[in-house]
Amino acid sequence: xxxxxxxxxxxxxxxxxxxxxxxxxxxxxxxxxxxxxxxxxxxxxxxxxxxxxxxxxxxxxxxxxxxxxxxxxxxxxxxxxxxxxxxxxxxxxxxxxxxxxxxxxxxxxxxxxxxxxxxxxxxxxxxxxxxxxxxxxxxxxxxxxxxxxxxxxxxxxxxxxxxxxxxxxxxxxxxxxxxxxxxxxxxxxxxxxxxxxxxxxxxxxxxxxxxxxxxxxxxxxxxxxxxxxxxxxxxxxxxxxxxxxxxxxxxxxxxxxxxxxxxxxxxxxxxxxxxxxxxxxxxxxxxxxxxxxxxxxxxxxxxxxxxxxxxxxxxxxxxxxxxxxxxxxxxxxxxxxxxxxxxxxxxxxxxxxxxxxxxxxxxxxxxxxxxxxxxxxxxxxxxxxxxxxxxxxxxxxxxxxxxxxxxxxxxxxxxxxxxxxxxxxxxxxxxxxxxxxxxxxxxxxxxxxxxxxxxxxxxxxxxxxxxxxxxxxxxxxxxxxxxxxxxxxxxxxxxxxxxxxxxxxxxxxxxxxxxxxxxxxxxxxxxxxxxxxxxxxxxxxxxxxxxxxxxxxx
Numbered sequence: 192x193x194x195x196x197x198x199x200x201x202x203x204x205x206x207x208x209x210x211x212x213x214x215x216x217x218x219x220x221x222x223x224x225x226x227x228x229x230x231x232x233x234x235x236x237x238x239x240x241x242x243x244x245x246x247x248x249x250x251x252x253x254x255x256x257x258x259x260x261x262x263x264x265x266x267x268x269x270x271x272x273x274x275x276x277x278x279x280x281x282x283x284x285x286x287x288x289x290x291x292x293x294x295x296x297x298x299x300x301x302x303x304x305x306x307x308x309x310x311x312x313x314x315x316x317x318x319x320x321x322x323x324x325x326x327x328x329x330x331x332x333x334x335x336x337x338x339x340x341x342x343x344x345x346x347x348x349x350x351x352x353x354x355x356x357x358x359x360x361x362x363x364x365x366x367x368x369x370x371x372x373x374x375x376x377x378x379x380x381x382x383x384x385x386x387x388x389x390x391x392x393x394x395x396x397x398x399x400x401x402x403x404x405x406x407x408x409x410x411x412x413x414x415x416x417x418x419x420x421x422x423x424x425x426x427x428x429x430x431x432x433x434x435x436x437x438x439x440x441x442x443x444x445x446x447x448x449x450x451x452x453x454x455x456x457x458x459x460x461x462x463x464x465x466x467x468x469x470x471x472x473x474x475x476x477x478x479x480x481x482x483x484x485x486x487x488x489x490x491x492x493x494x495x496x497x498x499x500x501x502x503x504x505x506x507x508x509x510x511x512x513x514x515x516x517x518x519x520x521x522x523x524x525x526x527x528x529x530x531x532x533x534x535x536x537x538x539x540x541x542x543x544x545x546x547x548x549x550x551x552x553x554x555x556x557x558x559x560x561x562x563x564x565x566x567x568x569x570x571x572x573x574x575x576x577x578x579x580x581x582x583x584x585x586x587x588x589x590x591x592x593x594x595x596x597x598x599x600x601x602x603x604x605x606x607x608x609x610x611x612x613x614x615x616x617x618x619x620x621x622x623x624x625x626x627x628x629x630x631x632x633x634x635x636x637x638x639x640x641x642x643x644x645x646x647x648x649x650x651x652x653x654x655x656x657x658x659x660x661x662x663x664x665x666x667x668x669x670x671x672x673x674x675x676x677x678x679x680x681x682x683x684x685x686x687x688x689x690x691x692x693x694x695x696x697x698x699x700x701x702x703x704x705x706x707x708x709x710x711x712x713x714x715x716x717x718x719x720x721x722x723x724x725x726x727x728x729x730x731x732x733x734x735x736x737x738x739x740x741x742x743x744x745x
Contacts, residue, residue, distance in 0.1 A: 271519040330606065
């Protein structure tokens with residue numbers, strides 16, 4: 192099989208995560224063939240480009256995801272760079288598709304300021320052949336999403352979304368057949384969207400495995416199509432479950448979990464990851480990390496039954512050695528002008544990087560800062576505030592050391608979530624915290640879909656290896672233990688409206704709360720009063736094993 196991609200990587204300065212040495216990217220299935228056409232056995236070769244979770248990073252960015260202001264430290268991604276790469280290489284692969292795996296919304300001021308307008312203008316210039324929807328496409332509700340989809344010029348595909356909203360019902364289809372290639376692509380969106388975003392009541396999300404299998408069966412029973420691929424905004428773990436739980440699907444291009452796949456330091460799996468389906472056939476799973484820092488590329492050979500016989504490919508790193516499309520870059524630069532002065536206002540200073548990268552898994556510095564800011568905000572005007580609780584998934588980007596701008600704050604906290612007060616008994620608060628560390632809400636049994644971040648007033652210790660429902664070992668507020676049996680003592684804490692309403696399944700959903708200022712406003716006020724920021728992690732969330740290791744070192 193011809194090894195075209197290593198040459199491309201040399202020409203384009205392709206490097207894996209943060210400049211690691213590129214590894215050999217020519218990988219083979221159990222049998223090897225080299226065909227770019229249908230031969231006498233019915234074998235057919237086609238290439239796929241794919242991208243996921245760009246999160247409004249229309250322009251190039253630094254390693255932390257913020258605006259690239261110092262190219263000497265590295266600039267990555269940006270749709271002008273992606274456009275140049277795809278347009279330069281795609282002519283060598285006449286049978287090819289370029290697919291978008293969702294979560295274009297939310298993450299930079301290009302979305303906060305313009306909504307979906309400039310994102311749609313950009314996507315329509317990229318040559319996409321299809322797109323599935325991510326959960327963040329629903330952050331503005333069904334009406335705004337409908338307007339966005341109505342302006343796109345390529346198919347929108349998701350088999351497990353059912354909606355009676357007129358524009359969503361009109362634009363979203365379960366699959367698309369590419370007649371030229373005799374190939375169908377199925378889309379699917381995480382079924383947790385209702386709990387982590389803001390779809391309307393007219394829109395529901397069904398089980399992804401059932402939806403995909405039903406769609407495969409429909410395609411195979413009503414057409415002659417054998418080659419079927421999927422674009423899946425459900426996460427790497429769910430992609431593997433989907434692969435193992437279905438038949439007739441042999442290529443999955445995924446997103447949602449921001450998983451780096453490949454053969455390089457920092458990768459969390461192989462590109463592709465190969466699983467066996469219910470029939471024992473290989474299924475190939477790929478994903479291209481996040482923000483458009485990588486473009487996925489995989490070339491596959493299908494046999495006459497739609498199974499993959501051979502493949503090669505790798506995620507291609509979009510670094511500042513990769514040229515940009517000048518026309519698109521000029522447009523993107525011009526779109527910055529209306530918000531440049533507003534976003535560039537300095538609102539604080541930090542002596543340390545306020546890290547976001549760990550917020551979904553453990554205590555993180557920016558989560559600590561935001562939670563502390565929320566407590567300080569409420570204690571200015573009221574008494575009895577015990578602590579703050581937020582979701583790590585709501586913290587979106589690291590704030591680098593140095594001047595902190597309004598734009599940096601909005602990039603890190605882009606959702607406009609507002610501050611609310613909640614009151615729980617000690618017994619119910621224990622159940623909340625148990626649910627957060629067990630991953631299952633102890634009131635309703637729903638899956639918790641984010642990790643907590645806490646203010647300095649509360650500490651928890653848990654055993655991640657313990658049984659679900661019994662992982663929380665100790666919790667204190669103000670240095671005093673929470674009594675898991677006490678139904679009379681009450682705690683009042685600060686959180687955000689998203690969580691109070693049931694988002695991420697943190698709390699008991701309610702509508703009985705008053706909303707106050709937005710998180711970004713609260714944090715900027717805190718920065719104005721407390722800069723320079725000079726903080727470190729202080730053990731608000733600990734695991735049993737971590738404590739044991741510390742005792743051994745002492």
